[in-house]
Structure formats: C-alpha cells, structure tokens
Amino acid sequence: MPTLDEVTAALRASWCRETCDPGDVTDWTPANPARGQCGPTALVLHDLYGGDLLLAEVLLPDGSRQGVHWWNRLPDGREVDLTLDQFAPTEVVQAPRVVARPEGLPRYGAEQYLRLRSAVLTRLGQVSGDGPRASAG
Numbered sequence: 001m002p003t004l005d006e007v008t009a010a011l012r013a014s015w016c017r018e019t020c021d022p023g024d025v026t027d028w029t030p031a032n033p034a035r036g037q038c039g040p041t042a043l044v045l046h047d048l049y050g051g052d053l054l055l056a057e058v059l060l061p062d063g064s065r066q067g068v069h070w071w072n073r074l075p076d077g078r079e080v081d082l083t084l085d086q087f088a089p090t091e092v093v094q095a096p097r098v099v100a101r102p103e104g105l106p107r108y109g110a111e112q113y114l115r116l117r118s119a120v121l122t123r124l125g126q127v128s129g130d131g132p133r134a135s136a137g
Helices: 004-014 022-027 038-049 110-123
Strands: 052-059 065-073 097-099
Touching: 004 038, 004 110, 038 052, 038 065, 038 110
Parallel strands: none
Antiparallel strands: 052 065, 052 097
C-alpha cells in the first residue's frame, strides 16, 4: 500500500483539465490545478484507503451556492482534503456530511474519475484494474 504522501504526490501530479469537474473546466488553470478536482480526488483516495466520503456546500458571500466540495475521512479519523486550496477567500466551505458511496461508477464525472484513477495508479506503479475500488484495501 502506498503512503498517503506518495498518493498525494501522484494525485497532484495527475490533475489536469481532463480530470477536472466539467462545471469547473473554464476556471481550471495550471496556476490553480486543484480547481474542480475534489470529486475525482476523493473517490481515488476512497478506493485506496476506504473511510468516509465527506460532502459540503460551498457558499458565496451573498449566501448563494457556488457548488459542492468533496473530501475524505480516513479510517483512522484523519480528514484529508487535498483540494481545499482551490477556493477563493469568498468561497466558504460549509460543514460536511458523510455520504455513502454507491456501487459502480459515479453518475456524474465518471470519465474524469477514471482518467485520474488510471493516472494515479500508473504513477504509483500499480495496475489500474477495470473499475472502481479495484485497488481498495
């Protein structure tokens, strides 16, 4: 099993426009590579480590919804949010709730998740497998 530091480095090196949430593609830049990467990143971490998927709304100063944000709580209780720095100071992440992961591919962003997962596992020297959770431990 790769260390969290190794997985973090592989994830960050794999983020690109093609792994970005389709709704955030216009805001994605190499200067802010975490933008739109939270969903696929949280799923890849969940594949590797299990734990809980956390989901929260992101609000703008006027109280309107900017979107949602995903991150992880590992089985040992540590929260891991590798993409929090994507947000501007005016985008405020709210308190999370635990979301159960359905079996199979996500209904939204499956292509981005599969692309990120494959790139990360390749960087880690692992075979990507055929579907989600193929490397779950």
